[in-house]
Every structure is written in structure tokens, then in C-alpha cells.
Amino acid sequence: MGSFSIWHWLIVLVIVIMVFGTKKLRNLGGDLGGAVKGFKDGMKDGGTPAEDNSDKPAAPAAAVTADKNTIDVEVKNKS
Numbered sequence: 001m002g003s004f005s006i007w008h009w010l011i012v013l014v015i016v017i018m019v020f021g022t023k024k025l026r027n028l029g030g031d032l033g034g035a036v037k038g039f040k041d042g043m044k045d046g047g048t049p050a051e052d053n054s055d056k057p058a059a060p061a062a063a064v065t066a067d068k069n070t071i072d073v074e075v076k077n078k079s
Helices: 004-018 024-045 062-066
Strands: none
Touching: 024 062
């Protein structure tokens, strides 16, 4: 009852191919590879410093510091 031999894994592989089919397994492999590539690209991009966007106007301080649970309202006086 130790580890499985190569014959056990081959039988499992044949059963998986019979159940899912080669087309679904090929699509699954492509999707998994694309997800891993996207993750690696995201990790590379996340490590680079942000570009200097001095030509764009700065966002208001309230918009930067507000979180999703904060409601920002403007008080107007009645005259």
C-alpha cells in the first residue's frame, strides 16, 4: 500500500482520457497555461515602479483616502 507504480498511473490516465476526452483536456491545458503566463506577467509588472504621470491632473485627496465603506457628501447651506 505504498506508492503507486507506473502501471497504476497509466490506468488512471487512460480512464481520465476516456471520461473527459482529448479535446476537453487540451482546452484545459491551454487555459491553465494561459493563466500561469498571465500570473507570471502580473508578478513582473507588479514589481516595476509606477510611471511619472505629471501631465495628468492629480486626484482629489478625498478620493484617494476614501475606502469603499465611506460615503462622501457635500454639505450645502440653505440661504
